[in-house]
Amino acid sequence: MSIKPKFYIKDLKDNVGEEVSLKGWLYNKRSSGKIKFLILRDGTGYVQCVVFKGNVSEEVFDAADKLTQESSFEVTGKVKEEPRSIGGYELDVTDLKIISLAQEYPITPKEHGIEFLIDNRHLWVRSKRQVAILKVRARVVKAIRDFFDSHGFTLFDPPIITPNACEGTSTLFEMDYFDLGKAYLTQSGQLYEESGALALGKVYSFGPTFRAEKSKTRRHLTEFWMVEPEMAFYDLDDDMDLAEEFIEYVVQTVLNDCKEELNILERDTSKLENIKRPFPRISYTEAVEILKKKGVDFQWGNDFGGADETLIGEEFDRPVMIHRYPTEVKAFYMKRDPENEKVVLAVDVIAPEGYGEIIGGSQREDNLDLLLQRIKDHGLPQSYFEWYLDLRRFGSVPHSGFGLGLERTVSWICGLEHLREAIPFPRMIYRNTP
Known part of the structure; x- marks a missing residue:
């Protein structure tokens, strides 16, 4: 038959x-x-x-x-x-x-308020615009996997439930974990990725992460997806080279494969066509000077806010890579610049058109004594990090990595106003339904 x-x-x-x-x-x-x-x-x-x-x-x-x-x-x-x-x-x-036969459908061709649409997200995803966004998201995901799979990386899955934080517990979701005390939903798989890099050379993870940051901006979700590559024997320059090659590949792939979806979204694709290497690279100090020239009273040593990132990004027609941030505003695991102890070998990649940071990365501190001191300086319990310190005790090497937020990237490529449209069911500080 x-x-x-x-x-x-x-x-x-x-x-x-x-x-x-x-x-x-x-x-x-x-x-x-x-x-x-x-x-x-x-x-x-x-x-x-x-x-x-x-x-x-x-x-x-x-x-x-x-x-x-x-x-x-x-x-x-x-x-x-x-x-x-x-x-x-x-x-x-x-x-x-x-x-x-469907009952009277609640979402009609007329205009609806955003809260109504989010309340009906399970139905809103059927609309033409949302279908286009979710198809772009799916293509971005495939491009991410294709890039790393074809560049010699091995997928390495870190745990979502962790006993400690990468950067302190102030922005973590806490839970009681049986008889073992407190545990947390991961904010990053990076520390575990480092163990993978020292085993497999080049690894990446790709999955959900969680931030209990009480922010209501259009750039924040409490649950989002992040891809995190980690590479042994990579310094900061190698890290930046990989990041810009990666971003170019993802954007150009979507441009080539999602023409119909980008047209539905009325995206100005000419701006995406500019996303090609090399990307401009400026130091944190140079970025501060840009803000000052724009009339912003910004003090060296502070971290950039969303508005600052937008102003800096306006100066460029493609992502800008800002490197060497003040030591005090970055995480304990970032390696200090040997030529200037006041800054760390870190990089943030700021997307153009006001979309802010899409990548955060750094060279990791590979010296055991210096890392121990950083853990103490940050007031973190050393006992939780003994396994992480073992990576420096047994065959430490220079290594680097970064994390790219999927929803921020999709929002930028699609030209969205808010991250809530870049994920099927957004989770924000005021919403955990439907």
């Missing part, structure tokens, strides 16, 4: 003149006398299905009339090219079967 092939809207271009059956949901419809125009969506695209009363039974025509927004149905018809129609193809309907 032959298996009946499944057809999807994305395949219609290969079936012009043939009769096919499609299954999906009613995106929209309109009528003109004896003709009904049904817009079907199936997750791969959209197609106009033309139901002409003279070509179908009365039962089929009545079924088309009954369809409500988001009703599911199966439709059969002949594929034809039609440049004026959505997607460039149409289906001349010969048969139609209702699978499920």
Whole structure:
């Protein structure tokens, strides 16, 4: 017995003149006398299905009339090219079967407030714009994996539940862990990644991370995805070289593969076409000078806020790499610059167009005595870090790495106003539903 092939809207271009059956949901419809125009969506695209009363039974025509927004149905018809129609193809309907009639759909073509849409996120993801964003997100994820898999990296999965923090516990979600006391949801897999780098040379992790930071800005989520490569025998310059090659690859891949989605999002792709190496590299001190020239009363030694990053990023048409930050504003594990103890060998990559930091990275402190002192200086309990210190006791080498936030990257590439659209179900300090 032959298996009946499944057809999807994305395949219609290969079936012009043939009769096919499609299954999906009613995106929209309109009528003109004896003709009904049904817009079907199936997750791969959209197609106009033309139901002409003279070509179908009365039962089929009545079924088309009954369809409500988001009703599911199966439709059969002949594929034809039609440049004026959505997607460039149409289906001349010969048969139609209702699978499920939808109740009155809460999200209509009219304008809705953002809180209403977020409350109905489980339905909002069906909209054309949200589908485009989520497809770009999926392509960014694949590009990230393709890049590291093709550059000799090994996937290395760190735990999500940890007994200690990378950078202190003030922005961590705390939990009771059986009889072992407190545990935390990870804010980064980096410390564990370092053990992987000293075992496998070059590793990366890619998964959810959590920050209990009480921030309501458009750049913050409490749960987000991060990719973190870690490389043995890499110094800060090697780290920056990899970061810019990586960003260029991801952006150019999405530009090439997601033209339709970026068009739906009305993204100015000319700005993304500029995202090519080399990226400008400036020191923290030079970045401070940029702010001062713009009239900002910024003191050397402070960390940059979102507004500061935006002002600095405005000076460049591609990401700018800011390196050598003050020691006091960065984490204990970052290596101090041997030529200037006041700064660490760290780098942040600031995206253009006001999207802020998308990468944070550094060369790690590989000297056991200096790392021990840094742990003490930060008031961290040494006992929790004994395993981490072992990495310096047994074959320490220079090593570096960085973390890239997926949602910030997707927001920038898509030109979004808020991170909440860059993840299927956003988690913010005032929302953990649906």
